Amino acid sequence: MSSRTAWQALSRPGFLRSAWPWRAAGYLLASGVAGLLLSVGLLLCVTVAGVLAVVLVGLPLLAALALAGVPFAALERRLLRLVDDTSLSDPHRMPARPGLAAWLRTRYRERATWRELGHAVLAAFVLWPIDLVAVGFALVVPGQLLASPLLLALDGEQVNVLKVWQVDSPDTAAALAVAGAALLLALAYPLTALAAGRATLTRLLISPEGDEQRIGELVSSRARLVDAFEAQRRRIERDLHDGAQQRLVALAMTLGLARLDAPPGSPLAAQLAVAHREAGEVLAELRELINGIHPRVLTDRGLPDACADVADRSPVPVDVSFDLPGRLPPPVESAGYFAVSEALANLAKHSGARTARVDGRYAEGLLTIEVSDDGCGGADPAAGSGLTGLADRVSVLDGALTVSSPPGGPTLLRVEIPCIPIRRTGSA
Template sequence: MTSGNAWQALRRPGLLRSAWPWRSAGYLLLSGLAGLLAGIGLLVCVTVAGVLAVVLVGLPLLAALALAGVPFAALERRLLRLVDEAPVADPHRAPDRPGLAVWLRLRYRERATWRELGYTALAAFVLWPVDLVAVGFVVVVPGQLLASPALLALDGEQVNVLKVWQVHSPAVTVALALAGAVLLAALAYPLTALAAGRAALARLLVEPTGSELRIGELVSSRARLVDAFEAERRRIERDLHDGAQQRLVALSMSLGLARLDAPAGGPLAGRLADAHREAGEVLRELRELINGIHPQVLADRGLPDACADLADRSAVPAEVAFDLPGRLPAAVESACWFAVSEALANTAKHSGARRARVTGRHAGGRLAVEVWDDGAGGADPAAGSGLTGLADRVAVVDGTLTVSSPPGGPTLIRLEIPCTPLTP
């Protein structure tokens, strides 16, 4: 193929020697048949749904008809490859979690769904007769003219050309065959132009718009940024753990050995003791820093054990109860762990609570984690309590945060993150 689409083929010489006229005829024929079948199907479904709507049974069928354009547009995007080699992107976003209800809710909210429904109605009730009539005229008229010598030979006496002209002479049928060849070549140009225009209209309605492409790219880029951020944070944690922390451990051990060799009670022993103590404090702070960047227990054992570790180190006694089917994506576990860590820190700083509770479960394709405390309540995101940053961190993984904290308490922080377990 020398051209990328039918429009380019029309502007270049050699159209009749290429496959584009035949591809254009095939596109119009298949699109016309698809539109005819879609029109019959829509009429039958609307009729049945209208009859059954009296007893409310047809209402779900009517609602499902709104999605009829989704498979029809998917077929059209495939047929477009006959007259345009450039692929047509799918305008629909993939659901963020499995389940039919999630898929239906997403499709009904997308503008592409309703645009495709409009195109399906246009193809089913307006375009298909044009497609089939154009292909039929190009194929039938020149085809019968080309076949007139063979038909006369089979009959032996006469041939009815186009049902309007009786021909008895073989010479006339040869002339008609030549005219049919010329007519077929001449009609190849308008047929290709019609297919190109028909394809341009279809592409306009079934291809994603600029805003849809930008939204899809934003979603993809945000996912890539989240993964890159998590990978970089793990790298920093690993470098600190394997590098600076190990050197501090070796330094602390060397200072401890030096204290054993130093004369007891002398000024050198006192300075070594101070240096040894200071090295221990630095090591402890570094370990806290490493744990804050990305806790090792989270990477090794998952979210429940990491939250249990948070509860053990919390200033407010906290219970932990998780019911998860397996490990979750690293970005989800990390965001959830930091949210729980911030929530427990806020509980210790601001609530005056005597006890707290962290619960989590995965159901319906969503991870739901709740942090409850019996403190004084009155948590206000606008007051600088850290809840705004917590909500931003959860939003990075498409999560939502809700806070219930009436004055007098209790406070309940609930976060939901769509995700799919990685391992059982």
Template sequence: MGGLGGRERWGEPGRPGFLRTAAPWRAALYLAVSGTAGLLLCAGLLLAGVAAGVLAVLLVGVPLLAALALVGVPYAAWERRLLRVLGGPGVPGPHLVPGRPGLPAWLRLRYREPATWRELGFTLLAAFVLWPIDLTVVGCALVVPGHLLAALPLLVLDGEQVNVLKLWEVHSPPVAALAGVGGLLLLPLVAYPLTAVAAGRAALVRLVLAPGGQERRIGELVRSRARLVDAFEAERRRIERDLHDGAQQRLVALAMTLGLARLDAPPDGPLAARLAEAHREAGEVLAGLRELINGIHPQVLTDRGLPDACADAADRSPVPVDVGFDLPGRLPRPVESAGYFAVSEALANIAKHSGAGLARVDGRYADGLLTIEVSDDGRGGADPAAGTGLTGLADRVAVVDGTLTVSSPPGGPTLLRVEIPCTPTDR
């Protein structure tokens, strides 16, 4: 079995020194714990099934029956962790993370996942088939040699006789001593079948409860996307910082130098006109660079958060914009970035295409969901296929598991809504 590390490999029980390892004892503990858990599970499922069946007449038991379908989720997680008793790592879970926080989203995803029903099937197998096998094997492997080993001490304590395994009456200490020797010799022999059964059961757990190929690929895609988002945001902040602290400061210094040179040049000469032109060009380049920095990652978003950054974007919009936010605090950086650029792109579209006289930006956070709405009183008719940037904006929001919806009937008004599941941070 590949679940063990170091020298204790369950695929090699016949190798020299196997009996000196902890593998047989771990196998016995694994089967004893899994068998006991299966017995308790069996009793619990029988009681819950009877109760749900009785209450189903009054319709009260229907939710209980629906909940029983999910009993495999926690039990399978327990079985995966229990594999660590054998000395190796547990098995990762196959379940995806819900796109939104909250119990309803979790339930919808769990009922739709094939892994949930695989886990339910294994749970029923463990509750009604596997636990008797587990306890029988570990009982025979430990109880029989244990009884033989205890024959002489029990005879000494009783003084007359001892019933070995309830089958054999022993009255003589030498016979009891021979039984103990037999138990001592039998103990290492049962280690091999005990370990083989434990290895087979662990293999079944890995086969049924480990993520399948498609689930592993989906999980890796989700994790890689999260890593790419974090790396992308970090790179945006680095570029913004380098431009802000490097090129922008040099342009400011150049503009100041040109301004001072204009003061020293003759006011009516050709040099003054050329310096004035150069000063004006430096100012325009500086203004363009500032716009570029804001387009990459505005400093106000990093320093003060999403509401102030959106208010700054609204101040730079040629269309009057009312801004209102109700947030509990700072949100994760990728979420703030996606929300800000959604607002910026929406305001740019309003200025270019809507003919609106007034726009509004509203943001709120409730039940683990950030909702941003951008509305205007323009002519409407916004079409994502018409090159307005809505398709790219939807892709940007989707990177953080968000959704974008647009309502823009001809004649207006237009409403763009962004919803992103997230949790406030402490920063």
């Protein structure tokens, strides 16, 4: 059974023949160099910010230094794979809205950001000298001893080994090489133990806490459930559209042809007429059911055309206007469509509106849809209008639904969902 961590590798036979000692050396070397560069960068930034703070220009730079631990911790999570094959998840949450302001607001409020800043300061001013000294002693000293015969052969007379021994004899050089090999093997154990301890400390500082881990898992599982739910809806819609609906269309056509062949005014003709009418009503109900599950026009042509289609079927005249860069992720399009559909259904039943309008736009990573009418207002999400369920559906996508409906009207429903277009207009 292979080792997954440096700690496990230390207790396994064949450790010296494995890659773990070299992985440990590589981890300490990379961490040490990264810590050294971070130290130089932090000192330079603090100096510049301190000088510029006199004229207030340096204050934003000082505030930005609080986020220095975020990219450094991301690098450390990658370096940890050298000595620990178990994955370490990112503890940071996705901002509720797109944009730099939302990202900064989220990061400054997270405990993970401040833990990572503490880790960065520790690495920049305490850990990196230990890392580099350990690697240097474990590799440079045995390396010098091992290279003694080669250096003596190149010089021809004598070689100064480690600035300590003056070696002019091939036998002495060979003995030092043997000692160097033995020392290299012996130091592999403490070097790997140091790397494992360094990795454990880093994990304690930058790994997600219990609540953060659960939140991250919940967000991931929620996204998977949304994708699976939408995929299932599309599959059901496709099966009904291509299966049951086509059979009903064929049945209605067969009944219509049978009516033409039946004797006019006969009981058979009357029964066929009833059956033909029932088939047509069932077909209409099935089409409404399919539209309620996932309309085909939404899949084929996107959100603007789907909203225009539901507006055409509304008893209240509705103007529809969309300005989108292209197709959006299917869950976002579905949520936007059902928001418009529910809003138009509500205004047709309760608002008494004469006209309505649907406006959709995409800007700065945010889809915004507004449905307005000139009705009597007074929409109450708690009154069973379906707005509560709609708000839950939008919130699953980190979106927000707001309703303004004072008594006497007008009513404005706004849906905002952060997303990124998956296909731009005019792209293949």
